[in-house]
Amino acid sequence: MQPIKVYNGPHGQGPNPWKVFIVLEELGLPYDIVWIPYREIKFEPYTNLNPNGRLPTMIDPNKNVTLWESGAIINYIIATYDTELKLTYRDDRLEDKWLLQSWLMFQMSAQGPMFGQKMWFTHLHIEQNLQTAIDRYGNEVKRIIGVLNDALGKQRKKKLSLSTTTDDDPVWLVGDKCTYADLAFAPWNTLLGTLFPGGTLDIKTEFPEFHRWSSNVARRPATRKVLEYREECIRTMKDTGEQVVERQADAAKMPTYEPSIGVGDS
Structure with a gap:
C-alpha cells in the first residue's frame, strides 16, 4: 500500500490535520x-486540491481519491480501510454505528469552531482584552465540555449497571470501545491550557469525566505517538502561522502556547 498523503502547515499547532493522522496511526x-507553508494554502496549486484553502487535504494514491475537510477524510478512511472495525461498529449495532456520526459532527460544528474562536479572541485579535468576546467563547467552550462530561457520566452509569466493571475503567462516547468519534476530539482537547491561560479552567475538578476520558484517549499508544510528534514539530519547526497574522488586518500576534494537556503524561 502506498502512503496516504495529508497536507499540514508547519509548525503543526493547528489541530485539524492531526485528527486525520491519529486515525491513520490507530489503523496502522x-x-x-506534506508540509505546506500557510502563505501558500490560499492560492493555486493548493486550492486546486482544496477550494477552501484550509488544512488538511488528503490524497490517497491507492484509490485515486482527493478529499478536504477533516471529518470527510476521517469518514473516508474508516469506510475504506477499517475493515476490522477497530474504530467503528458493524450494521448489527446500527444505532451505535450512526451515533458515532453525531459525535463527529458535534466535534466539527461545535468543538472546533468554538475552541478556535476562544483561541482567536484570547490571543490573536488585534483588540486585546475584548472581554465580551473572550467570555462568550469561553462559556461556549465550557458548555461543549459540559455536554461531553454529562454524556460520558451517563455512559459510566450505564456501564456500571450492566456489568462488574469498576469505576476506574475507561468509558467512551459510544458503546464499549474507543472509536474515531473519541479520537477526533483529541488534538483540540490538548489546547485547553492555551485557551484558558494561567490555570483559569480547572478541568479535573470542574469536568471530571471529560478529564478522565481525554486522558485515556491521549495515552493510547498510537494517539500518544502522534501527539508527541506534534509537540516535537512545534518545538523544532518554524511557525509559518505568522504568515496568517501578517495578512489579516484584525490579527495582532501569534499566541504563546501553554504545554499541551495530556501529552507526555504517564
Missing part, C-alpha cells in the same frame, strides 16, 4: 505529511 496505515 502508512501516511506521509
Whole structure:
C-alpha cells in the first residue's frame, strides 16, 4: 500500500490535520505529511486540491481519491480501510454505528469552531482584552465540555449497571470501545491550557469525566505517538502561522502556547 498523503502547515499547532493522522496511526496505515507553508494554502496549486484553502487535504494514491475537510477524510478512511472495525461498529449495532456520526459532527460544528474562536479572541485579535468576546467563547467552550462530561457520566452509569466493571475503567462516547468519534476530539482537547491561560479552567475538578476520558484517549499508544510528534514539530519547526497574522488586518500576534494537556503524561 502506498502512503496516504495529508497536507499540514508547519509548525503543526493547528489541530485539524492531526485528527486525520491519529486515525491513520490507530489503523496502522502508512501516511506521509506534506508540509505546506500557510502563505501558500490560499492560492493555486493548493486550492486546486482544496477550494477552501484550509488544512488538511488528503490524497490517497491507492484509490485515486482527493478529499478536504477533516471529518470527510476521517469518514473516508474508516469506510475504506477499517475493515476490522477497530474504530467503528458493524450494521448489527446500527444505532451505535450512526451515533458515532453525531459525535463527529458535534466535534466539527461545535468543538472546533468554538475552541478556535476562544483561541482567536484570547490571543490573536488585534483588540486585546475584548472581554465580551473572550467570555462568550469561553462559556461556549465550557458548555461543549459540559455536554461531553454529562454524556460520558451517563455512559459510566450505564456501564456500571450492566456489568462488574469498576469505576476506574475507561468509558467512551459510544458503546464499549474507543472509536474515531473519541479520537477526533483529541488534538483540540490538548489546547485547553492555551485557551484558558494561567490555570483559569480547572478541568479535573470542574469536568471530571471529560478529564478522565481525554486522558485515556491521549495515552493510547498510537494517539500518544502522534501527539508527541506534534509537540516535537512545534518545538523544532518554524511557525509559518505568522504568515496568517501578517495578512489579516484584525490579527495582532501569534499566541504563546501553554504545554499541551495530556501529552507526555504517564
